[in-house]
Amino acid sequence: MAKSVELSSFDNLVANSLTESELEEFNRIYYGRKDHRFVQINKSNIEFAKHNNFDIAAYDFPAQKEETRRPRIVKVGIIQHSIAISTDKPIVEQRQSIFDKIRNIIIAAANEGVNIICLQEAWSMPFAFCTREKQPWCEFAESAIDGPSVQFLKEFSAKYGMVIISPILERDKIHGDTIWNTAVVINEFGEVMGKHRKNHIPRVGDFNESTYYFEGNTGHPVFETKFGKIAINICYGRHHPLNWLMFGVNGAEIVFNPSATVSGLSEHLWSVEARNAAIANSYYTCSINRVGTEKFPNEFTSGDGLPAHKEFGHFYGSSYVTAPDGCRTPGLSRNKDGLLITQLDLNKCRQIKDKWGFTMTQRLDLYAESLKKAVQPEYECQVIKKK
Numbered sequence: 001m002a003k004s005v006e007l008s009s010f011d012n013l014v015a016n017s018l019t020e021s022e023l024e025e026f027n028r029i030y031y032g033r034k035d036h037r038f039v040q041i042n043k044s045n046i047e048f049a050k051h052n053n054f055d056i057a058a059y060d061f062p063a064q065k066e067e068t069r070r071p072r073i074v075k076v077g078i079i080q081h082s083i084a085i086s087t088d089k090p091i092v093e094q095r096q097s098i099f100d101k102i103r104n105i106i107i108a109a110a111n112e113g114v115n116i117i118c119l120q121e122a123w124s125m126p127f128a129f130c131t132r133e134k135q136p137w138c139e140f141a142e143s144a145i146d147g148p149s150v151q152f153l154k155e156f157s158a159k160y161g162m163v164i165i166s167p168i169l170e171r172d173k174i175h176g177d178t179i180w181n182t183a184v185v186i187n188e189f190g191e192v193m194g195k196h197r198k199n200h201i202p203r204v205g206d207f208n209e210s211t212y213y214f215e216g217n218t219g220h221p222v223f224e225t226k227f228g229k230i231a232i233n234i235c236y237g238r239h240h241p242l243n244w245l246m247f248g249v250n251g252a253e254i255v256f257n258p259s260a261t262v263s264g265l266s267e268h269l270w271s272v273e274a275r276n277a278a279i280a281n282s283y284y285t286c287s288i289n290r291v292g293t294e295k296f297p298n299e300f301t302s303g304d305g306l307p308a309h310k311e312f313g314h315f316y317g318s319s320y321v322t323a324p325d326g327c328r329t330p331g332l333s334r335n336k337d338g339l340l341i342t343q344l345d346l347n348k349c350r351q352i353k354d355k356w357g358f359t360m361t362q363r364l365d366l367y368a369e370s371l372k373k374a375v376q377p378e379y380e381c382q383v384i385k386k387k
């Protein structure tokens with residue numbers, strides 16, 4: 001465990017281990033392009049990021065020039081971060097300390113002309129679901145209409161004309177004070193445009209989220225924002241290809257995957273799933289994971305016979321963006337807060353659909369018919385046996 005935390009960046013490891021020509025080949029084969037198409041970041045923002053202890057990186061995903069459509073360039077910023085103070089401090093202080101660090105990162109994003117920001121899953125709290133304790137963690141749950149996080153982010157949305165996606169622990173007062181894992185979409189005027197609730201809830205490792213909330217009831221909404229059609233596939237939903245598919249069916253051009261996942265469990269899957277989804281659905285995917293090792297006041301067990309402990313594993317960051325053609329950015333650090341900016345030409349989505357024809361050749365009708373049968377209790381698997 002300690003060793004994996006020490007590795008601050010897979011990409012730096014690769015870059016520092018290869019010669020220039022080997023690295024070019026690595027980038028061509030692994031990333032789908034020979035260079036990363038860095039976008040220049042303002043010097044003052046680089047200094048500002050250094051001073052406030054977060055990384056900042058920016059990359060370009062251009063599309064081919066078209067005769068009948070103008071480029072549709074959108075600047076996306078994804079933010080990964082650790083919690084800011086220990087988990088035994090008062091709830092309001094914990095949340096405020098996260099707000100304080102996020103404020104700086106949003107300002108840097110705004111200075112770089114970012115149009116859409118997405119934060120990580122349950123960004124305004126520690127990922128305390130491992131504990132299975134209701135107190136005090138349920139107190140982090142907040143309204144998706146006017147809770148502290150929405151109030152905090154609305155100001156930035158309106159001030160900078162940005163769309164902000166805020167994945168929170170939601171408290172739905174209207175429906176019996178129910179708790180949900182929800183992403184709130186705030187438009188460029190600081191108004192809540194809508195929300196999406198996590199469709200798939202994990203029951204793996206220390207991710208005891210089903211103790212707190214149920215599978216979402218908002219379907220697969222796509223939000224038609226000023227800057228493009230966006231959707232949110234929250235964390236564990238990335239293991240479900242049909243969840244990704246439905247956002248594509250509803251016309252998403254960018255699908256965000258705000259996550260909280262730990263090394264040991266999922267790191268070998270991290271670079272595969274969202275990238276594959278981008279390819280299969282001809283849209284951009286933006287993968288965001290939190291950073292750090294979170295320690296809780298009371299011991300909890302993991303149902304694996306090992307001793308009780310107070311620490312969740314290491315959240316390994318490594319946030320990255322993939323284009324519809326499967327090219328991707330390097331990942332952010334494994335252990336440091338960061339802002340990853342990508343300049344996306346949304347025309348690329350249709351260009352890749354035209355080139356590869358994945359939306360044209362997918363057999364939704366066939367699958368719909370087969371799935372309808374497969375969910376029947378009396379269903380028999382379509383298996384041909386040797387006589």
Ligand SMILES: NC(=O)NCCC(=O)O
Binds near residue numbers: 201237259261262
């Ligand atoms: N937050 C969450 O759904 N995590 C589950 C672990 C994983 O999917 O890697």
